[in-house]
Every structure is written in C-alpha cells, then in structure tokens.
Amino acid sequence: MAVTIILAMGMRRILNHEGLVKKLLVAETLGSVTVICTDKTGTLTEGRMRVTHIDFTDANASLLTIVCCNNQDEPVEIALWQYATRHSPEDPKINAE
Numbered sequence: 247m248a249v250t251i252i253l254a255m256g257m258r259r260i261l262n263h264e265g266l267v268k269k270l271l272v273a274e275t276l277g278s279v280t281v282i283c284t285d286k287t288g289t290l291t292e293g294r295m296r297v298t299h300i301d302f303t304d305a306n307a308s309l310l311t312i313v314c315c316n317n318q319d320e321p322v323e324i325a326l327w328q329y330a331t332r333h334s335p336e337d338p339k340i341n342a343e
Contacts, residue, residue: 295321297329309334 256277260266302308312330316323 295325297325300329305333306335 300308309330312326313334316327316330318324318327
C-alpha cells in the first residue's frame, strides 16, 4: 500500500510539471531513467535535425564510425554527417573513401 501511495504522489508531481502519467507503473519506471531523448515538434521547429553533442569514450573513433557508416539518406544521417564535418580534425570525405 505504501508503494502505491508513493507512486501516486510521484504522478501528482509529474502532473504539476505538465506531464501526464496514465499508469502507476510508468511513474516507477520513470524513476530509474537516466537519459531521455526527445523530439520537439511544433511551430518553432525548423524541420532539420542537429547533433549538438556526442558522448563516447573515444571521440575520434566515433567520428570515424559516423563518417564510414553514413549514406546521408535519412535526416539522422545528415545531422550526424554535419556534426562530423564540424568536429573532425580531417575532411570526412577522405575518411569515407
């Protein structure tokens, strides 16, 4: 019974921050989340994805992977390519070949 009350209190706090929780189990699961990835859509959206930060142990290897495994067919791939172009020490086109 105590767990149910605590989860209901958590749902109320989420509701105060304009969030909506339909099931108590969701509030429990949300408590163990460490990273939340969101996609904002609406009137302020430019319609372009942009990578602002990557968090890998080896940044150079991750940039090389982004370049070598990229066809630039999807918006995510285009955003990753643009990030690699801005942050790569070398020209990504050379690494892609």
